Amino acid sequence: MSYLSVVQILIYFGVLLAAVQPLGAYMARVYENERVLLEKPLGWLERLFYRAAGVRPDDEMDWKTYAKSMLLFNLMGAVFLYLIQRLQGVLPLNPQKFAGVAPDLAVNTAASFLTNTNWQFYGGESTLSHLTQMFGLAVQNFLSAATGMAILVALIRGLRRKSGKTIGSFWVDLTRTTLYILLPLSLVLAVILVSQGVVQTFRRDVGAALLQATHDDKGKDVTEQTISVGPVASQIAIKQLGTNGGGFFNANSAHPFENPTPLTNFLEMLAILLIPAALCYTYGVMLGDRRQGWVLLAAMAALVFMVLPLVVAAEQAGNPLLSKLGVDQRLSTLSAGGNMEGKEVRFGIVNSSLWAAATTAASNGSVNAMHDSFMPLGGFVPLWLIMLGEVAFGGVGSGLYGLLMYVIIAVFIAGLMVGRTPEYVGKKIEAFEMKMASIAILITPLLALVGAATAVSVHAGTSAVGNPGAHGFSEILYAFSSCANNNGSAFAGLSANPFLNIALGIVILFGRFVLAVPVLAIAGSLVGKNIVPTSSGTLPTHTPLFLVLLVGTVLLVGALTYFPALALGPVVEHLIMIGR
Amino acid sequence: MMDLLMVAALVGGLGLCWLLVDFCGWTAKH
Numbered sequence: 001m002s003y004l005s006v007v008q009i010l011i012y013f014g015v016l017l018a019a020v021q022p023l024g025a026y027m028a029r030v031y032e033n034e035r036v037l038l039e040k041p042l043g044w045l046e047r048l049f050y051r052a053a054g055v056r057p058d059d060e061m062d063w064k065t066y067a068k069s070m071l072l073f074n075l076m077g078a079v080f081l082y083l084i085q086r087l088q089g090v091l092p093l094n095p096q097k098f099a100g101v102a103p104d105l106a107v108n109t110a111a112s113f114l115t116n117t118n119w120q121f122y123g124g125e126s127t128l129s130h131l132t133q134m135f136g137l138a139v140q141n142f143l144s145a146a147t148g149m150a151i152l153v154a155l156i157r158g159l160r161r162k163s164g165k166t167i168g169s170f171w172v173d174l175t176r177t178t179l180y181i182l183l184p185l186s187l188v189l190a191v192i193l194v195s196q197g198v199v200q201t202f203r204r205d206v207g208a209a210l211l212q213a214t215h216d217d218k219g220k221d222v223t224e225q226t227i228s229v230g231p232v233a234s235q236i237a238i239k240q241l242g243t244n245g246g247g248f249f250n251a252n253s254a255h256p257f258e259n260p261t262p263l264t265n266f267l268e269m270l271a272i273l274l275i276p277a278a279l280c281y282t283y284g285v286m287l288g289d290r291r292q293g294w295v296l297l298a299a300m301a302a303l304v305f306m307v308l309p310l311v312v313a314a315e316q317a318g319n320p321l322l323s324k325l326g327v328d329q330r331l332s333t334l335s336a337g338g339n340m341e342g343k344e345v346r347f348g349i350v351n352s353s354l355w356a357a358a359t360t361a362a363s364n365g366s367v368n369a370m371h372d373s374f375m376p377l378g379g380f381v382p383l384w385l386i387m388l389g390e391v392a393f394g395g396v397g398s399g400l401y402g403l404l405m406y407v408i409i410a411v412f413i414a415g416l417m418v419g420r421t422p423e424y425v426g427k428k429i430e431a432f433e434m435k436m437a438s439i440a441i442l443i444t445p446l447l448a449l450v451g452a453a454t455a456v457s458v459h460a461g462t463s464a465v466g467n468p469g470a471h472g473f474s475e476i477l478y479a480f481s482s483c484a485n486n487n488g489s490a491f492a493g494l495s496a497n498p499f500l501n502i503a504l505g506i507v508i509l510f511g512r513f514v515l516a517v518p519v520l521a522i523a524g525s526l527v528g529k530n531i532v533p534t535s536s537g538t539l540p541t542h543t544p545l546f547l548v549l550l551v552g553t554v555l556l557v558g559a560l561t562y563f564p565a566l567a568l569g570p571v572v573e574h575l576i577m578i579g580r
Numbered sequence: 581m582m583d584l585l586m587v588a589a590l591v592g593g594l595g596l597c598w599l600l601v602d603f604c605g606w607t608a609k610h
Contacts, residue, residue: 067601075594079587086583107586111593432608506593513597521604 001312002331005350009308012266012354013301016273020297023274024281030180031153031173031286038180049175060166063524066154067517069170070147074114074513077143081110084136085128094129095204101127104501111505113137115512116144116395118239118246118365118488119479119504121496125228125249130202137246138235142186145242145275146177148397151516152279155401156286158523159425162531167523181275182242189271190237197260200233232257240271243395245365245488253355253368254344265347265368269355272364276300276393279400287425291542296403299550303392304361304385311381312353315339315374321580342373353378360385363395365488372466372475372492376574382489383478383570387562388554389444390485398486398512401519403554407541408437408522410553414539424541426531433525436518443514445561447507448484452477452565460499467493470576474569479504481562484511 029036039046050057061069085101088094101109105122112119113136124133150173157167194200206227213223232248236258239246249255259265277297284293316338318329331337338349347355352369359366360382371382385392391403408422408429415422415429422429455461455476465472471493478491483504494500532538540546 064601064605068598071594071598071601075591078590078594082587082590103582103586107589110590435607436604502589505589509590509593510597513594514600517597517600518604521601521608525608 001309001316001350005312005316008350009312009354012269016270016277019270019274020278020281023278024293025285027181027275027278027282028285030176031156031282033172033176036180038184042179046175046179049179050171053171055169055171057169057172060169062165063154063158063167063520063527066167066170066524067520070151070516070520071513073143073170073174074147077140078110078114081113081136081140082106084132085109088129088132091129091131093131093134093202095202096129098127098129101132104498105496108496108501108505108508109137111508112483112488113140113244113246114144115486115508116148116242116244116363116398116488117483117486117508117512118244119483119490119508120246120250120252120488121501121504123250124247125230130230133235133248134231138231138238141235141238141242141244141246142178142182143174145182145238145244145396146174148395148401149177149181149275149279150174150397151519152283152397152401153286155404155519155523156283158526159427160287161527163528165524165528167520167527182238185241185271185275186234186237189241189267190233192267193233193236193264196264197257198233198236198264199229199257200231201229202231203229205229229257236268237271239366240268240364241275241396243272243276243362243364243399245359245363247366253366254370259368262346262351265351265355268366269351269358272355272358272362272366273393275396276362276399279397283400289425289542292425295542295547295550296400296407298547299403299554300361300392300394300399302547302551303388303554304357307381307384308354308357311357311374311378312350314376314378314381315343315349315353317375319375319577321577339373339375339378342370344368356382357385358393359489360487362393363390363398363485363487365482365490367489370492371478371489376471376570376577379474379478379491380566380570380574383474383481383491383566384558384562386478386481386485386487386489387445387448387566388558389441390487391554395486398516402440402515403550405437405440405519405522406554406557407550408433409441409557410546410550411539411541412437413553414549418537418539420537420539423532423538426534427526427529428532433522436522436525440515440518441557444484444511447511448477448481449561449565451480451484451503451507455480455500455503458499460497461503464495464497464500465493466495470569470573474573477565477569480507483507486512 085106154167253259280297284290
C-alpha cells in the first residue's frame with residue numbers, strides 16, 4: 001500500500017470524525033423537540049403535516065402502538081411502491097415509454113426500497129420511468145431512512161426514561177427526521193453533485209454519434225449511442241445519506257453521471273457513513289453520557305479498521321495468475337497497479353476498496369466498483385462486513401440499534417462471568433430483553449444461510465449463477481446475506497428470475513421488520529424500569545475493556561454463524577487461486 | 581391475478597410482523 005493510499009484513508013476518516021459532533025448534537029436537538037434553526041422556515045410544514053394527518057404531536061405511544069404505526073405506514077408505502085411500478089406505463093413522467101414492471105420484480109423492488117435495502121434486480125435507466133424513480137424510489141429512500149432513525153430514537157428513550165410506558169410518537173419522529181435532517185442534508189449534497197456534473201433533468205434519453213460505427217447482433221450498422229439521463233442528483237444525495245444505495249443507473253456509483261469526479265466520490269463516500277457515525281454522538285447526548293456514544297463509535301470503527309487494510313492490500317497486490325502470464329500489476333509512477341478489473345480508472349484501487357468497505361459497513365449497498373471482480377480476499381471483506389449484521393456503522397438508525405442488541409448480549413455475558421444481574425446504563429437486562437435481543441440477532445443469519453442453502457439446492461437458484469464453483473456460491477451467499485442484512489449491494493453475476501425475486505423479497509422484508517419489532521419491544525420493556533444506581537459491582541460500559549468485549553461479541557457471533565459458509569466461498573476460491 | 585398475489589404477499593409479510601408485535605407483547609407478560 002502506498003503512503004498516498006494511507007493518506008487518503010486518513011483524510012476520509014478524519015473528515016468523518018470532525019462531522020460527528022456537530023451533526024450528532026444537531027440531531028439530538030431535533031429528537032429532543034428543542035428548537036432548531038430550520039424550524040423557522042419549515043415549522044409551518046411540520047404543523048401542516050400533523051394537522052392533515054390528524055396527529056397530535058404531544059400524544060406519545062407505547063411500544064406496541066409505535067411498532068404497529070411503523071408497520072402500517074410501511075405497508076402503505078409497499079403497496080404504493082408496487083402499484084406505481086406496475087402502472088408506470090400509463091402514468092406521466094415516462095418519456096421513454098417504459099411498460100409496467102413485471103409483478104415479481106415489482107414486489108422485490110417494493111420490499112427492497114421499503115426496507116432501506118435497495119437491492120436492484122433491474123436496470124434503472126432501462127426499466128423505470130422518471131416518476132417511479134422520483135415518487136416511488138426516492139421517496140422511499142427518505143422514508144425508510146427516517147423509519148430506521150425513528151426506531152433508534154424510540155430505543156434511546158426506552159434506555160433513558162425512568163418511568164412511564166411511552167417511547168415517543170412514530171409520526172413525530174418520522175416527520176422531524178425527514179424535514180429537519182434528511183431533506184436539508186440531501187438538498188445541499190444534491191446541489192454540490194449537480195455542480196460537479198451529476199445530471200438532474202426531466203429530459204428523455206440523449207443521442208450521441210459514435211466515433212466509430214459498429215453493428216448489432218443482427219449485423220445492422222449502429223452509428224448512434226443512447227445516453228440515459230433523468231433526475232439523478234436528487235436521488236443520489238439521499239441514496240448515500242440515507243444509507244439506501246439504490247442507484248438511478250444500473251452501474252450505480254461507477255456511472256459517470258452518478259459519480260463523475262474524485263470530489264463527488266469523496267463526498268458520496270462521506271455521506272454513506274455520516275449519519276450512522278453522528279448518531280452515536282446523538283445517542284450519547286440523549287442518554288446524558290457522551291462516553292456511551294463514543295465507545296459505540298469506537299467499536300464500529302474498530303470493526304471496519306480490522307478488515308479495511310485486507311481489501312486494499314488484496315486489490316493492490318493484483319491477481320497472481322495474471323502475474324504468471326507476465327502482466328505487470330505493480331504500483332509504479334506510470335501505473336496504479338493492482339487488480340483493476342471492474343474498477344473505474346478515475347477512482348483507482350484505494351477509493352474503490354474504501355468505498356467497498358464503507359458501503360458494506362454501512363447498510364448502503366451502492367458500489368463504485370464491481371465486488372464480483374475483486375480478488376477472493378478482497379470480496380471476502382465486503383461479505384464479512386455485511387455478515388456482521390450491519391452494525392459496524394450500519395444503516396441510519398438500524399446500525400446503532402443493531403449494535404445495541406450486541407451490547408445487550410455483551411453485558412449479559414459479562415453478567416454471567418461475575419454472577420450479577422446484567423445492567424446497561426442503569427437498566428437491568430432480564431430474561432425478556434435477552435429473548436428479544438436473541439431474536440434480533442439470530443433472524444438475519446437464519447434468513448441469509450437458509451436462503452442461500454435453499455437457492456443452491458434448487459435449479460432456479462443455481463441456473464441464475466454466472467460463475468461455476470466457489471465463486472458462484474459466493475454470488476448466491478452474497479445476495480442472501482446482503483438482502484437479509486438490508487445492505488442491498490450485489491456481488492453481481494446473479495441473474496434475476498421469479499424464484500430469486502420472491503425469495504430475496506421475503507428475506508429482505510423479514511430481515512428488516514423481524515429485527516425492528518423486538519428492538520421496539522426492548523424499548524417498551526426498558527422504559528418503565530427504574531435506573532439502578534452505579535455501584536462497585538456495575539460493569540462500566542464506556543471503557544476500553546467494554547469496547548474489547550463488545551467487538552469480541554460481534555466477531556464471535558459473526559464468525560461462528562457465517563464462517564463455514566465463508567469457507568466454502570471466498571476462502572476456498574483464494575486457496576484454489578494460490579494453489580494453481 | 582398475479583398482482584393480487586403479489587400485494588397479498590406484501591400484506592402477508594407485514595401482517596406476520598404485526599403478529600410478532602403481539603407475540604412479543606404476550607412474551608413480556610408470560
